[in-house]
Amino acid sequence: ETGVTQTPRHLVMGMTNKKSLKCEQHLGHNAMYWYKQSAKKPLELMFVYSLEERVENNSVPSRFSPECPNSSHLFLHLHTLQPEDSALYLCASSPWRGGTLTDTQYFGPGTRLTVL
Amino acid sequence: DQQVKQNSPSLSVQEGRISILNCDYTNSMFDYFLWYKKYPAEGPTFLISISSIKDKNEDGRFTVFLNKSAKHLSLHIVPSQPGDSAVYFCAASGGIQGAQKLVFGQGTRLTINP
Numbered sequence: 001e002t003g004v005t006q007t008p009r010h011l012v013m014g015m016t017n018k019k020s021l022k023c024e025q026h027l028g029h030n031a032m033y034w035y036k037q038s039a040k041k042p043l044e045l046m047f048v049y050s051l052e053e054r055v056e057n058n059s060v061p062s063r064f065s066p067e068c069p070n071s072s073h074l075f076l077h078l079h080t081l082q083p084e085d086s087a088l089y090l091c092a093s094s095p096w097r098g099g100t101l102t103d104t105q106y107f108g109p110g111t112r113l114t115v116l
Numbered sequence: 117d118q119q120v121k122q123n124s125p126s127l128s129v130q131e132g133r134i135s136i137l138n139c140d141y142t143n144s145m146f147d148y149f150l151w152y153k154k155y156p157a158e159g160p161t162f163l164i165s166i167s168s169i170k171d172k173n174e175d176g177r178f179t180v181f182l183n184k185s186a187k188h189l190s191l192h193i194v195p196s197q198p199g200d201s202a203v204y205f206c207a208a209s210g211g212i213q214g215a216q217k218l219v220f221g222q223g224t225r226l227t228i229n230p
Binding site: 004006040041042043045048056090092104105106107108109110 | 152157158159160161162165217218219220221222223
């Protein structure tokens with residue numbers, strides 16, 4: 001069983017569309033993350049949720065709106081995106097153990113987003 | 117300003133030989149380092165990690181070395197196998213309460229030639 005799943009795997013949308021990306025983790029983790037990977041650039045952290053509360057927002061434009069209804073699910077709502085938002089969007093999760101630095105993040109396969 | 121750098125975008129190694137992937141960082145607050153491996157159409161997969169209190173961590177064919185004074189870490193794969201062909205990402209963390217903020221390098225594409 002895949003620990004972290006993402007749907008859809010591919011998405012093409014127009015600039016006026018509204019869509020949502022979904023992430024689900026089956027690992028019992030308490031922290032979830034959204035990353036963006038553009039061509040030839042490092043993975044960029046977008047949002048971090050710990051125990052369902054957002055603890056980090058790396059100055060992401062408001063056209064990206066995250067939602068974490070519970071510790072197993074994470075959404076990224078998209079509206080009025082720009083062509084430069086085309087990228088691979090990766091979800092990850094990790095266990096929370098009160099500040100320990102030894103935890104790793106487990107990634108989903110990503111959603112390849114194309115904005116026309 | 118990029119805090120984690122992988123200066124070699126690609127590396128080609130013959131099967132059976134040692135592969136050495138390098139990573140440099142600038143933030144002295146980083147105290148945990150990881151290597152991830154990524155195949156096409158898949159998300160990154162955790163490979164090996166090292167805490168700043170150590171200078172070496174070994175797991176089978178994979179060894180990570182950390183040189184804190186030089187702010188440099190490297191991943192050694194020996195012997196290299198064709199299945200090791202992938203993109204390798206170095207990541208570093210300074211840690212925040214309750215979650216881990218990773219800063220990634222750009223990646224190095226490793227190709228193992230038969």
